[in-house]
Amino acid sequence: MRLAITTFLAATGILTASLTAQAAEPTYQGQFVQGGIVFGQTDAGAEVLLDDEVIDTIAPDGRFILGFPRDYEGPAKLSIKHVDGSVESFAYDIGDREFNIQRIDGLPPKMVTPDPAVMERIKDDSRQAREARTERFTENFLEDGFIWPALGPISGVYGSQRILNGEPRAPHWGVDIAMPTGTPVVAPADGIVTLAHPDMYFSGATLFIDHGLGMVSAFLHLSEIDVKVGDVVRQGDVIGKIGESGRATGPHLDWRINVGAARVDAQLLVPPMEEAQKAANANN
Ligand SMILES: [Zn+2]
Missing domain, CATH: 2.60.40.10 (Immunoglobulins)
Structure with missing residues (x-):
């Protein structure tokens, strides 16, 4: 009734x-x-x-x-x-943007052109990542907006085209924050953990948080994951630690955002880094 x-x-x-x-x-x-x-x-x-x-x-x-x-x-x-x-x-109308070209030379050839056994692993990684994106949440997780998942120098930005050993590769999709291994990573907004993979070939220990309405954050190259699939996390909760797992040239957090199938620029969701750092220092 x-x-x-x-x-x-x-x-x-x-x-x-x-x-x-x-x-x-x-x-x-x-x-x-x-x-x-x-x-x-x-x-x-x-x-x-x-x-x-x-x-x-x-x-x-x-x-x-x-x-x-x-x-x-x-x-x-x-x-x-x-x-x-x-x-x-x-x-x-959608505004045009200019993206950098980033050349990285001297990488071991097998990191640029993986051998067949590694290709299988890469395919399996992508399959798991795809499957983690199939759930659809329509909860209101985004009331409080976004905060930076870590504070520190920005060493890579969205959209830059990478040329590895002279070969053009997929653009860089994340914003990179260069901080030492072990630096805590916090949830930039509320959400549900949909992937917690200990070791993917390219991205190492990889974590997805689904913020609802098709928006998913990914955190790459972690040294530690502190949550598990199905956990509900709140903005500011520690979810892992910065590292250099997978294909990384040094410890950093690579934070990416998807809206449905579209890879978008996470940096557009948060205040300029210097402002966020000043605000954090003022609170200490
Ligand atoms: Zn990166």
Whole structure:
């Protein structure tokens, strides 16, 4: 009986929201740029499509997150399908960014072109990473925004193209923070641990935290993982320690963010590093 009433009220609420909020453009926070992350809000129960693809991680209250890949060419087309079936579309220009080229020479050849046995391991690593991303959480984990998972000098940024021993490779997707092995890493926002792998070939000890609405943080090259799959973590909780496991040229944290399939720029979510360091020093 109680269930039936709840369902009825929820349905009524959705209907009212759609009638009053219709023909309204969603509201946004964030940057419509390459690598950008935009937090959107539309009416409860609406379906959202980015470039005609349904976003399958919308909160019941109509919140959603858009992620724009590094080489995305706008305009982005956003369509809102309201609960009454009507559809509205909006177009957004996406700002171009310039990314660095980073050359790294003198790497051992087998690190640049792995042998077949290693290829199997790499494939298995990717499969596990993919599977860890298939869960879809629509909880509101992001109320408090993001903080840096560690403070320290930034030694690598999103989007830079790496050329290893002269061969162009995938761009660098994370922001690197160079700090000694053992430095604590904290959760930048609340979430659920969806991957805690002790030793991947490229990324070493690797941790994923799903923040909900399709947004997943990855932490690479850890020396220690202090949480396990299924744990709910809160912003500021220690989740691991910085290290240089996997293919790393020195101890650092590589923090990456995905929104759905789009690899986006984590650094856009947090204040400039110097500001965060000043604020931390002021609190000590
Ligand atoms: Zn890195």
